[in-house]
Amino acid sequence: MKTAFTPSGIFRAKKTLYEEFVPDELPHREKEIEELSHNLIDVIKEGRSSNVLCFGKSGTGKTACVKYVGERMHTQGAKENITVKHLYIPPEIDTEPELYSFVGNEIAEKNTIPRRGLSTGAMFSMMKEAIDKKPQRVILTLDEIDLFFKRHGDTFLYNLTRINSKLKQSTLCFIGISNDLKFTERFDPRVKSSLNAREIIFPPYNAVQLQDILKQRAAIAFNENAMSGGVLQLCAALSSQEHGDARKALELLRVAGEIAEEEGRAKVLEADVRKAHSKIEVDRTSEVIKSLPAQSKLLLLSVIFNEESAKPEIYTSDVYNTYRNLAKEVAVTVLKQRRITDLINELNMLGIITAHPLYRGKLGRTKEIALNIDIESAKETLLRDPTLSSFAAYKEPVQKRFL
DNA sequence: CCTCCACCGGAACGTGAGGAGT
DNA sequence: ACTCCTCACGTTCCGGTGGAGG
Numbered sequence: 360m361k362t363a364f365t366p367s368g369i370f371r372a373k374k375t376l377y378e379e380f381v382p383d384e385l386p387h388r389e390k391e392i393e394e395l396s397h398n399l400i401d402v403i404k405e406g407r408s409s410n411v412l413c414f415g416k417s418g419t420g421k422t423a424c425v426k427y428v429g430e431r432m433h434t435q436g437a438k439e440n441i442t443v444k445h446l447y448i449p450p451e452i453d454t455e456p457e458l459y460s461f462v463g464n465e466i467a468e469k470n471t472i473p474r475r476g477l478s479t480g481a482m483f484s485m486m487k488e489a490i491d492k493k494p495q496r497v498i499l500t501l502d503e504i505d506l507f508f509k510r511h512g513d514t515f516l517y518n519l520t521r522i523n524s525k526l527k528q529s530t531l532c533f534i535g536i537s538n539d540l541k542f543t544e545r546f547d548p549r550v551k552s553s554l555n556a557r558e559i560i561f562p563p564y565n566a567v568q569l570q571d572i573l574k575q576r577a578a579i580a581f582n583e584n585a586m587s588g589g590v591l592q593l594c595a596a597l598s599s600q601e602h603g604d605a606r607k608a609l610e611l612l613r614v615a616g617e618i619a620e621e622e623g624r625a626k627v628l629e630a631d632v633r634k635a636h637s638k639i640e641v642d643r644t645s646e647v648i649k650s651l652p653a654q655s656k657l658l659l660l661s662v663i664f665n666e667e668s669a670k671p672e673i674y675t676s677d678v679y680n681t682y683r684n685l686a687k688e689v690a691v692t693v694l695k696q697r698r699i700t701d702l703i704n705e706l707n708m709l710g711i712i713t714a715h716p717l718y719r720g721k722l723g724r725t726k727e728i729a730l731n732i733d734i735e736s737a738k739e740t741l742l743r744d745p746t747l748s749s750f751a752a753y754k755e756p757v758q759k760r761f762l
Numbered sequence: 763c764c765t766c767c768a769c770c771g772g773a774a775c776g777t778g779a780g781g782a783g784t
Numbered sequence: 785a786c787t788c789c790t791c792a793c794g795t796t797c798c799g800g801t802g803g804a805g806g
Contacts, residue, residue, distance in 0.1 A: 723768030
């Protein structure tokens, strides 16, 4: 490698392009930051503030803004000799006991509470004690609170909102971050009233705003002159078509930089952005395929085999027959057609295949099925699955026996 | 106009895994 | 350790579907 021991000609601080990085300024989120601050300043002024819910699609800056304001409250509190702790709960925290143990340990700054094993109630009181050990004002940020709610119901919200009446010298308020605007509709009325949350909506960024964000990040992430003209505009344009997601825009820029770097160039070109765009797409669908349940993978492979057989059209019966043969071959239980219909619809929803209904008169009703993704990369991903790897040996003519 | 193809998709039910409460 | 509950996954049963061919 030519560039092995020389510093990269492209990146100066690549980490600033990852989503964990919170920059000093968040362009085009001034209003949301102001609203958040306005609310949370009560933590310092009044001892605690009302709870807040942040709504918005992914990549609209919810998490960054909350972390940013949380940090500001912490420093502001320090100036006035008040301990303000902002705690970000990542979406990986997945059960109620785990949540309490995580919070308790973070507050106490040592791991005294077991991560699991105790009952929810025991975890809760241990967390409560950790918080009340010394006077402090805790702001809890729960990311993807809608998913947590969908999995575990609203009892955790009920517990958290009522904790203040049990704390002697500390307070707690929380911020919920959610993609789903409507998840509060299914709250128990008691929870709804005790929650009493302010709601802040984060709209998606438009192309111009995305470009500003990219410009700001690129200035710190890349070396000077590493960017040819038009690169940022293209990143912004491509990303704004996909719902104004800043996270994706930054990823696009980063991957484009990586491609230029791999190819040993010192400048990122528009062509790199386009390459990055399709690479991300491929990576993403391969992630989706990997996480598919075994039966769906088998079904998808059936679609692929049919696709490769150069039939003009593929119908449900073709796919189902192939599926049956494949399932027998690898000794997986063969599902009934009714179930496969549902699995086909799921793959359709995911955008992996297209299945649209067809009425063929005396030939009956069926669905015309087509693969929607790159056949080679999809196959490669599928065949990496241990139960399906045996199919890697089958080449075109031989695989016909599965059709 | 009627039939009938070949599958669709709703409804009800069975099963087993895993969490909560006791 | 136990019962109770919920949930995902699958199955069985069955009425429904538009149009080519009679």
